[in-house]
Amino acid sequence: MSAFAVTFRRDFALMWSGGGALAPLGYFLGATMLVPLAMGPDRALLAAAGPPLVWIAAALAVLATLERLFQADLEDGALDQMMLSPAPLEVLVFAKGAALWCAVGAPLALAGAPAAIALQAPLALVPAVVASLALGMAAFIGMGLVGAAVTASVKRGGVLIALIVLPFFAPPIIFGAAVAQGEAVTSALLILAGCALGACALGPIAAAAALRLQAE
Amino acid sequence: MPLRLVAEDVSVARGGRLLFEGVGFVADAGDLVELRGANGSGKTSLLRAIAGFLRPRAGRIAFEGVEEPPLALHYLGHLNALKGAASVRSHLSHWLGLFGGGIDEDVALERVGLTRQAKLPARVLSQGQGRRLSLARLLIAPRPIWLLDEPAAALDVEGRAMLCRLIDAHRAEGGLVVAAVHDVLGPTPSQTLQIGATT
Numbered sequence: 001m002s003a004f005a006v007t008f009r010r011d012f013a014l015m016w017s018g019g020g021a022l023a024p025l026g027y028f029l030g031a032t033m034l035v036p037l038a039m040g041p042d043r044a045l046l047a048a049a050g051p052p053l054v055w056i057a058a059a060l061a062v063l064a065t066l067e068r069l070f071q072a073d074l075e076d077g078a079l080d081q082m083m084l085s086p087a088p089l090e091v092l093v094f095a096k097g098a099a100l101w102c103a104v105g106a107p108l109a110l111a112g113a114p115a116a117i118a119l120q121a122p123l124a125l126v127p128a129v130v131a132s133l134a135l136g137m138a139a140f141i142g143m144g145l146v147g148a149a150v151t152a153s154v155k156r157g158g159v160l161i162a163l164i165v166l167p168f169f170a171p172p173i174i175f176g177a178a179v180a181q182g183e184a185v186t187s188a189l190l191i192l193a194g195c196a197l198g199a200c201a202l203g204p205i206a207a208a209a210a211l212r213l214q215a216e
Numbered sequence: 217m218p219l220r221l222v223a224e225d226v227s228v229a230r231g232g233r234l235l236f237e238g239v240g241f242v243a244d245a246g247d248l249v250e251l252r253g254a255n256g257s258g259k260t261s262l263l264r265a266i267a268g269f270l271r272p273r274a275g276r277i278a279f280e281g282v283e284e285p286p287l288a289l290h291y292l293g294h295l296n297a298l299k300g301a302a303s304v305r306s307h308l309s310h311w312l313g314l315f316g317g318g319i320d321e322d323v324a325l326e327r328v329g330l331t332r333q334a335k336l337p338a339r340v341l342s343q344g345q346g347r348r349l350s351l352a353r354l355l356i357a358p359r360p361i362w363l364l365d366e367p368a369a370a371l372d373v374e375g376r377a378m379l380c381r382l383i384d385a386h387r388a389e390g391g392l393v394v395a396a397v398h399d400v401l402g403p404t405p406s407q408t409l410q411i412g413a414t415t
Contacts, residue, residue, distance in 0.1 A: 216270040
């Protein structure tokens, strides 16, 4: 198997084996289920304000998974070994990001369906919400790689990651919320796809550069 | 061109403090270079500089006879690069994919004496067994240059003998070993380098 494949396989397996991938999913569902309780019984109000909150919950859920992404590899020496692989570090970082998307991002996007329904989104809009979340997760993870890499050697770096990456989360959230509200769905999805592609292309390069500095 | 590792007048600083300066050596295929020095003298930093992980403040580290130095060397640090939840065998298949090519996993396990532990998760291994698994990495993907940071740490008597056999076999095959050590490692070094001031 290639270096990309083994890195992807190990990260995916490790995320599921410890139940680590279930925590963000539970957080996401829990947070979105609390919204109707907090907003009260007014269905019209919930339908107007609720669906975009799916995106806030998704962004925060994925943030929580970023802290240990590279920190664990730095602490146990696995990062040194990644740098001695014939595969470029950028490719291995991309593999870790892809594994995170498959283990956490995709299930979370699927969980967006019941969450959106609970928040009174029209049923016809649910597939678009799921698709937008899948794209948005790719964008969040691509950008999040950079924050995770920069803070890999910082203990309790979670807050720092949030400060670094949340500003970059703004564009996907803006267009994702537009999809959730049913406004200009097609064009918003296209812009989300652009965000995802850009983040997945540039994120690993910046993250790998940061990791090389961390290894010193 | 035959394999050769040249370090010339190397200085390394960590956290703004100069650890050592003017360290140099030449090692050829079959050589074992022992690095000795007090705790904190910079043995690990020198190994990491040779591995290319950190840039020396001054001096030159050059490889001859290898095309891409990072792909010609193994770095065995004091961290074993093990994932607790993954099995012993899965570590080997991971490294096999990560480094490319290599020998059979079972052969590597047998040579480091972990055949019976193949299915165990790494988290239940003792320190010494973890070290043995880490040593199996050197075997799974053959690379000419071994950089070993206190390789005998946590190994029992039999483990040290096994390590000596691995190093001897590697040298006999034309490999080159640079090892940071405190005790007598076993194999006769071709040269011993004292790192850091003796003051």
